[in-house]
Amino acid sequence: MNGTLNYLRGGRRWIVAGVTVHGLESSVDFPLVMTEPGDPARVMFCLPPLGGQQQVINFDQLTDIFGNPLPQAIIAPVVIVIPRSEASCYLPDRPYETGFRICRDRQTAGDAVVDLFIMENDLR
Amino acid sequence: MYKLLDTSTAQTPTGLAFQRRLFRMKSGQYASRLVLLYADSASEMKLRWSDPPYTSWSAGQTIINDSADSSFSAFLDTSGDIHIAYTRQNSLDLIYIRLVFGGGGWTPGSPATVCSVGSCYFPSIVRSQSGELWCAYSYYDQSSSAYSIRIKSSADGGGFWTGGAQSPGMALSPDDTAIPYVNLSFLDNILHAVYCHSRSSLYLRKQTGSGGGFTDPLLVMEADFIDDDFDCAVSPDFKLAVAAAASEPSRLYFREYDGVSFGGLQEVSRIAADSPQVVYLQNTPHIFCQKTIGGSFRIPVVFRREGATFVESDLFGGIGYFDNVLVYDDSAETKFEDKTIQAANPAAGDIYHSESNALLGAAGDCLYLGKSRKFYTAAITLSTVAAGGNIVWEYFNGSDWVRFNPAGGDYYLDQQSKIVLLWVDLDSAPPAWQACSVNGIYNYWIRLRAQGEFTTAPVGSQIAAAHGGRLIGKMTEVS
Numbered sequence: 362m363n364g365t366l367n368y369l370r371g372g373r374r375w376i377v378a379g380v381t382v383h384g385l386e387s388s389v390d391f392p393l394v395m396t397e398p399g400d401p402a403r404v405m406f407c408l409p410p411l412g413g414q415q416q417v418i419n420f421d422q423l424t425d426i427f428g429n430p431l432p433q434a435i436i437a438p439v440v441i442v443i444p445r446s447e448a449s450c451y452l453p454d455r456p457y458e459t460g461f462r463i464c465r466d467r468q469t470a471g472d473a474v475v476d477l478f479i480m481e482n483d484l485r
Numbered sequence: 486m487y488k489l490l491d492t493s494t495a496q497t498p499t500g501l502a503f504q505r506r507l508f509r510m511k512s513g514q515y516a517s518r519l520v521l522l523y524a525d526s527a528s529e530m531k532l533r534w535s536d537p538p539y540t541s542w543s544a545g546q547t548i549i550n551d552s553a554d555s556s557f558s559a560f561l562d563t564s565g566d567i568h569i570a571y572t573r574q575n576s577l578d579l580i581y582i583r584l585v586f587g588g589g590g591w592t593p594g595s596p597a598t599v600c601s602v603g604s605c606y607f608p609s610i611v612r613s614q615s616g617e618l619w620c621a622y623s624y625y626d627q628s629s630s631a632y633s634i635r636i637k638s639s640a641d642g643g644g645f646w647t648g649g650a651q652s653p654g655m656a657l658s659p660d661d662t663a664i665p666y667v668n669l670s671f672l673d674n675i676l677h678a679v680y681c682h683s684r685s686s687l688y689l690r691k692q693t694g695s696g697g698g699f700t701d702p703l704l705v706m707e708a709d710f711i712d713d714d715f716d717c718a719v720s721p722d723f724k725l726a727v728a729a730a731a732s733e734p735s736r737l738y739f740r741e742y743d744g745v746s747f748g749g750l751q752e753v754s755r756i757a758a759d760s761p762q763v764v765y766l767q768n769t770p771h772i773f774c775q776k777t778i779g780g781s782f783r784i785p786v787v788f789r790r791e792g793a794t795f796v797e798s799d800l801f802g803g804i805g806y807f808d809n810v811l812v813y814d815d816s817a818e819t820k821f822e823d824k825t826i827q828a829a830n831p832a833a834g835d836i837y838h839s840e841s842n843a844l845l846g847a848a849g850d851c852l853y854l855g856k857s858r859k860f861y862t863a864a865i866t867l868s869t870v871a872a873g874g875n876i877v878w879e880y881f882n883g884s885d886w887v888r889f890n891p892a893g894g895d896y897y898l899d900q901q902s903k904i905v906l907l908w909v910d911l912d913s914a915p916p917a918w919q920a921c922s923v924n925g926i927y928n929y930w931i932r933l934r935a936q937g938e939f940t941t942a943p944v945g946s947q948i949a950a951a952h953g954g955r956l957i958g959k960m961t962e963v964s
Contacts, residue, residue, distance in 0.1 A: 391766060391771075391773075391959070392509065392519055392959075393507070393762070393773060393959055394490075394499045394507045394521055394957070394958040395499055395760075395785070395954045395956060395957045396493070396498045396499045396955050396956040397952055397953055397954050398953050398955060399953070400494075401493055402492065402493045402495070404490045404493055405488065405490065405910065406487075406488045406490050406535075406539065406542070407486065407487050407800070407801075408539060409785075409800040409801055411766065411771070411789075454517045455516050455536075455537055456537075457536060457538055462537075
């Protein structure tokens, strides 16, 4: 299937206006793995938050500019941040099916407001 | 997030401190995907992967089934392939295998023998920018009954290793009776080997050119005993950091090398630590480790460099000392007594109610364990073990105290020391568990309530929301 056909099939898109970004760049999740000894031992996955302020937005918390609530899950989502000011806001990692993390850089004083263009991308 | 992925019967499921096995893909369609390799049993290694937010993981895929029960080393390259060096069971040969990435999954290629003489253990494998593979390992020569660090390279992607499989490889360390350990890192595309010799001395040797020569050893630090408890990391501005935990006396050390000389040796802390993992986050060194707080009880902590010192903090709000430990004697005039300080230290026999002289003296007495965050363990050491009686475990659901059976099995204070697994992991604590006020203190509380009379009442020594965790492995990205 080519991209144009996929487009015509109706890949879903939303514009969400006025999202307040309070997450901080210094919010780092650093993955670790560890063993809890025992018989058997337990293999543990760890994702400790290290400082900063994490902001996670689930798609179903959002409403687009036409008043439509976004679905709970979006296949292979793409989230594009549309700035409203010179504040630098971005996604620190790839969005996932139910949401994404967003943050502003540390030079931005106070919360920042952005618009979001969210697109479903079922090309893969 | 603190999540159980699997159980394992291997000796070192998540490897030694200086070995890599958790990777994050940096770019492309699968950017941010995490891949974990671990020893599932004495002979099998498995691979699992997860995409953000990492709450669900793929089923374990067996990638190797002829491994010795010894830890392995791996790295992820820019194309998503994973390169592994491991010890083969029985022969104790050193084996290289590449897992080829395609379509979101990994397929094992053909194994190649790196070294088939002597016995090879604890490899460290890396790749240069030009694609040359390097593997260093602990080598045991049966004829001389001596250990040494050996190193080999492969210019053809792992098919042939210098000198052939019958060569033990170039010696990086002198012969010794104690097993040595080695970590390889590329600093500004120059290979650096940091190894522990005679259990207590960390040395650095770096490659002098493409011909395979190495500088004379530079002493990084000397402390009794380091063994495999060290790790290395390269900073964004090309410094090589070395963190090591020594056991006698208990010390955590840090030192940086700028490619020419070492900075001063820094004593990070005087804790007993396991598995230090050094990482540069936003160009600041962080050291993750397991802090021993008594017996086999450990708390995962992180040290972050701030100015000239390192600042310690718990890795998880739900794993650590309890914020409050209260003993409650139902028949006493002063029913609640605060034993938080006594519970935090391992001093013997100091956790009891002054009326009953016991942790729990009679039916209706309670032990309250409280923390501002939900927790998943109660690590308990007793000086006097309970006999007779009965104990129920309860949490508060917002309106009532609800009885539950600990996920790791019931515990009636009838063993001298036990880490009671309340829930499967930190993320599995019941959603219904609510914080509440006990004796005016607002916390998430677990209550142990006595039912029936004890023939011997228990007395406590240490109680913490600790676990027995070891063998931390840090995430790395591409090599």
